[in-house]
Amino acid sequence: MILLHVIGFGLKVGHLLLILCGWFLSLISLNLLINGGIMTNKISLPHEEGHLWMKMREQISELGCKIHHNYSQYIGSRKVRKNWWRKLLVAWIGLGIISSFSVLWYMSSQSVEKRKETLASMCDERARMLQDQFNVSMNHLQAMSVVVSIFYHGKNPSAIDQRTFARYTDRTAFERPLTSGVAYAVRVLNSEREQFEAQQGWTIKRMDNVEQTPVHEDEYNPADLEPSPVEDEYAPVVFAQDTVSHVISVDMLSGKEDGENVLRARESGKGVLTAPFPLLKTNRLGVILTFAVYKKDLSPDATPTERIQETAGYLGGIFDIESLVEKLLQQLASKQTILVNVYDTSNFSQPISMYGSNTSSDGLRHVSALNFGDPFRKHEMHCRFKQKPPWPWVAITTSVGILIITLLVAQIFHATMNRITKVEDDYHEMMELKKRAEAADIAKSQFLATVSHEIRTPMNGVLGMLHMLMDTYLDETQQDYVRTARESGKALVSLINQVLDQAKIESGKLELEEVSFDLRAILDDVLSLFSGKLQDKRVELAGYVSSKVPSTLVGDPQRFRQIVTNLVGNSIKFTDKGHIFVTVHLGEEVAGLMEVERDPNSTLSGLPVADRTRSMAGFKTFNQEGSPYTSLSSPDNQVNIIVSVEDTGQGIPFEAQARVFNPFMQVGPSISRTHGGTGIGLSISKCLVHLMKGEIGLSSLPQIGSTFTFTAIFTNGGQEVNNQNNFISSEFEGMRALLVDPNPVRAKVSKYHIQRLGIQVEVVSNLNQDFSSLNMLFIEEEVWDKNLGRMDFGISPKVFILSNSVSSTRSIFSAPGVVTPFIVMKPLRASMLAASLQRAMGVGNKEKYRNGELRMLSLNNLLRGRRILVVDDNPVNLKVAAGALKKYGAEVVHAERGKEAISLLTPPHCFDACFMDIQMPEMDGFEATKRIRDTELSINNRIQLGELSVEDYENVSNWHVRIMAMTADVIQATYEECLKCGMDGYVSKPFEAEQLYREVSRFFHTVNDVNP
Amino acid sequence: MEVNQMQRSFLEYATVLFREGFLDGQFSQLQMLQDESNPDFVVEVVSLFFEDSQKLLNDLTTTLDQQNVDFKKIDAHIHQLKGSSSSIGAQRVKNACIAFRNFCDQQNLEGCMRCLQHVKQEYLLVKSKLEALLRLEQQIVAAGGAIPVLSEFS
DSSP, rough: OOOOOOOHHHHHHHHHHEEEEEEHHHHHHHHHHHHHHHOOOOOOSSSSSSHHHHHHHHHHHHHHHHHHHHOOOOOOEEEOOHHHHHHHHHHHHHHHHHHHHHHHHHHHHHHHHHHHHHHHHHHHHHHHHHHHHHHHHHHHHHHHHHHIIIIISSSSOOOOOOOHHHHHHHHHHHHTTTEEEEEEEEEEEEGGGHHHHHHSSSSOOOOOGGGTTTOOOTTOOOSSOOOOOSSSSSSSSSOOOGGGGTTTTGGGEEEEEHHHHHHHHHHSSOOOOOOOOOTTTTOEEEEEEEEEEESSOOOOOHHHHHHHHHHHEEEEEOOOHHHHHHHHHSSSTTTTTTTEEEEEEESTOOOOEEEEEOOOOOOOEEEEEEOOSSSOEEEEEEEEEEEEOOOOHHHHHHHHHHHHHHHHHHHHHHHHHHHHHHHHHHHHHHHHHHHHHHHHHHHHHHHHHHHHHOOOOOOHHHHHOOOOOHHHOHHHHHHHHHHHHHHHHHHHHHHHHHHHHHHHHHOOOOOOEEEEEEEEHHHHHHHHHHHHHTTTTTEEEEEEOOOOOOOOOOHHHHHHHHHHHHHHHHHHOOOOOEEEEEEEEEEEEHHHHHTTTSSSSOOOSSSSSOOOHHTTOOOOOHSSSOOOOHHHHSSEEEEEEEEEEEOSSSSSHHHHHHTTSSTTTSSSHHHHHOOOOSSSEEEHHHHHHHTOOOEEEEEETTTTTEEEEEEEEEETTTTTTOOTTTTHHHHHOOEEEEOSSSSHHHHHHHHHHHHHHTEEEEEEESSOOOTTTTTTTEEEEEHHHTTTTOOOHHHEEEEEEOOOOHHHHHHHHHTTTTTOOOOOEEEEESSHHHHHHHHHHSSSSGGGGHHHOOOOOOOHHHHTTTTEEEESSSSSHHHHHHHHHHHOEEEEEEOSSHHHHHTTTTOOOOOOOEESSSOSSSSSSHHHHHHHHHHHHHHHHHHHSSSGGEEEEEEEEOOOOOEEESSSOOOOOHHHHHHHOOOEEEEEEEEOOOHHHHHHHHHHHHOOOOOO | HHHHHHHHHHHHHHOOOHHHTTTTTHHHHHHHHHHHSTTTHHHHHHHHHHHHHHHHHHHHHHHHHHSSSOOHHHHHHHHHHHHHHHHTTTTTHHHHHHHHHHHHHHOHHHHHHHHHHHHHHHHHHHHHHHHHHHHHHHHHHHOOOOOOOOOOOO
């Protein structure tokens, strides 16, 4: 039972502690939350402990989070907080110690109380029993007194003699359990003494000196006692129980205690007790109960004098308290556990011990009053435990438990706070490291910017010169060479940008543009970029865009081009024979196309390729249940493009396929030795594809080839943006052509390109046809080679051979006696094809191809008559910029200071645009632009509010002068900075005609239309 | 015939200048900006450059000679000089300026002094070369010939 109780109590205390903990923690978190400005409900205290733990853990973790979250607000008060929780910890431990001690005190006092109660009940029980038995004895004595009065005094001669008395009393001893003996003394007056002595045959003896000479039982002889001196009255014992027969003839009145007793008894008529005194003969401590026997029945209210008069004798019962109490206690249970003392306390200051050892004990004791029926005498029973109280183990263990729990909780709390502090410190450290890393990153981008700038400058020269070269008179082939050279140069610049891109992607700063572009033109550009590389390889490069792909898409053309370039470039590196085939489809189409391409021989070059479908196996888009394609295309004009680049190269080993998209990862060290490259192309591609919300995958079979496929989501741009091929296609509109190609896939590609020019194409697999009604005939090179020498088409159609490489072209030229066909170099692309056709057909106007001049002209158109403010602190730069702008017909005003520019550009003014240097002393371009924008804004507002009349401001209610930054800095950040402070664009210094055109046309174009 | 001769020597000279890195593409761009409406554009720009650079170099020299060198000021001057030289295509001056700026960033006085000498030297070189080139150009113009298009650096 006790054990259970202990466990129960322990659980209770534990629960209490847990609740306390929960409360503490919630208090902490509440505090934090309030500080953090967030209110949340205080944790409710659940009843189940497990539940509570869960909650607490949540709370703690939440606390951690909150601390983390609100960290920035706390950096300042960190020290304070640290102290704060230390104080809390100390308070908690103090509270634990206090509560453990109070529990100890409470429980031990409880047990003491309980002991006290036990003692009291035991003591009272004993006292009651003793009293009861005493009363029983007393009653009997009283009864005996009646017997004596009736049979001794009532009869003459007496019916009782010593023998009868002794026998009677002996046999009724069981009725008086506490008496050791009974004696009867008669009242003898001095006048009657002699007669009495004669009658009894002995003299009355006195007793008082007996006490001074203690005697032993065997030596005791009543005859030795001295005869009583003469007194007024005597009370000699006449009858006695056998146990006390030695008192016969002893005068009771002569004994000090007995005398008083007798006198009191006969006065009161009640049983009267002596104080305890050593008994005669046994010398043991005892008390004598005396009853007076009267000659006749007295009324209860008889006066003491009457009583004395009527007194006939005295019946005394001897109570041997010591042995009797012992006997009594023997009968009771658990007699071993307590000590009993009985005292006579009639004389309060000097209690007389009646029973029990006198060992004083300051321990627990209980006092019970005893009432033996004598109002004159008072008795008390003192009880106390024999043993010292046992150690209160339960209380000790409980309090120790509480202490331990408290310390454990404190330890947990401490550990938690330490952990938090550590996390905070780590956080600090990491912030520091982050700052340093960012600084390093900035340094890196600075370095990259510097390097790229240094590379750009000569590269700009190259590109500029090529550009100029294009302005000169060149034939179509030369045009194409120059174009290719230019594109390659641009690719080099883009490579630099690629390195920048990787840095940007890594820092997550790359953002995609949203402009309209022609995907086919981009693909053509990419193909022409690589055509040079393929001249000496027998690899066919082809591109195909499905007719369902819209002609104009909105997205980031540069990034799209970058991905395709990366993939194609990668393929070219690893392909020595066969083909590289870039296809662009809509996501919706792909499902249908998959089956077509199952035919193993239907590839561009006839060589087997890796299965494209497998490269898409991982795409979520195509693994969705239901009808994914329709769901993709429907919302707001989104176009899901799938591009795959298929090659018949050496493939990628299976084990390396998983990591080709990791940055700087190449299949093996030997690969980079053979093929070069940084290995970041694919990783950049992957990032870019992800930015376009697409996916990229590959399928590769070693020695067969690889197929990379990616998806990208663009918006349908409609048809409004002019297609650069438009002017070409119009020239060949409606012409008819025949394409001879036995390979259906290749034929499809060729057909696609020819059709782009507006020519109707029919495909046949051999030359056994009638060509008379045709405008042109396209023959695949391999077909031409086979049929060499037996060709006669007459004059009607122009014959074109679709050829792969320069070397084979030469062989065709060298073949004698054959109609000289025109050679169209692969990869086919609209511009190249158009150029070849124009050369062959003699249509078209060369002037049209002088793109540079066109651009010059359009720049002239755009800028003629414009008033432009050029701001640069460097007079030389100013002069050059002004010169360049003047050349295009603009009116140029100079300013050398930012402040000057602000005053010139305060409305009303008549400038159409401003070119502003960024780095200027006193006030830089950003600052000047901001101020100009502020002024404009306030004036616009005031015009709108009517505070200023529009007439004063040349009827322009919304002033916004175009401001372009001029900078030599090429990094994106600068561009963003430009936009942020309200600039409209930027041109790099020194001016490049094309870039200038691009930027200027962005906002002058529309103005031009409205106001030509 | 004389004009042809002059034109050829002009081209040769220019080619040498390009090859030796005194000038870069920017100079030819500059030349392209010159046309009938603005026949003295290059001369104007170049003389402006000389003027400006001379002033800047003087400023630099005095600033560097002072007890407490104001590197900020030097940096600004150098930036200016770099801008002008890159605008005009004076490549070697520009490169010298870049090196100068690096020393300036490190507050390396000795390096700055050395660079200043280098810049000055380069400036004087390019000045004499350009003057010669422009003289040739003027002679060609005076003789009624067209200034040949600079067919780039090799």
